[in-house]
Amino acid sequence: MQHSNKVATALASLAVRQKGRGRLAQPVAIVGPREASAEQEATAYRLAHALASAGVPLVCGGKIGVMQAAARAASDVGGTCIGLLPEEDAAYGNPYLTVALPTGIGLSRNMLVARAGACLVAVGGGLGTLSEIAMALQWKKPVFAIRDAPDVPGMQVFEDEDALLEAVTAWLADFLPEGCHDLGG
DSSP, rough: OOOOOHHHHHHHHHHHHHHTTOOOOOOOEEESSSSSHHHHHHHHHHHHHHHHHTTTOOEESSTTTTTHHHHHHHHHHHHHOEEEEESOOOGOOOOTTTTTEEOOOSHHHHHHHHHHHHHHESSSSHHHHHHHHHHHHHHTEEEEEEOOOOOOTTTTEEEEEEHHHHHHHHHHHHHHHHGOOOOOO
């Protein structure tokens, strides 16, 4: 997948960090609808592919649509994608997940997805995605959105995938989890 020189350089720098002691172990949350458009699924795949290729772990809701596209991208590059499932049985997760965690708490698992992510990337979405965005913003986590994600004040909305990746990689480059004691709430 072709990226601008700036994004390619940022992803390469992130990949170097991810191989060292200062790696980011906390995943990036990729969220979006189960009933995603082909464009939303393709976007989720490309964004997740770029991040997972750089060694960034991902977390999602573990179902179909945007979530499956992100998990498939991570799987295709040997990356990690954790699915936090609403059901009590891991068999309900999509087949590309590295780890399927059945929560048994229904849609309340959206809160866990938002809390687990260092930041949130929303690709499209409906009410479930809206709940994840709202919780992430409540916890003062950055939210990067594209492809008709619910519009919520405080998140960053992008039309261009490279611009979104540039913003996410810049934020991740400065993110130091050991310096974060409490993100709010």
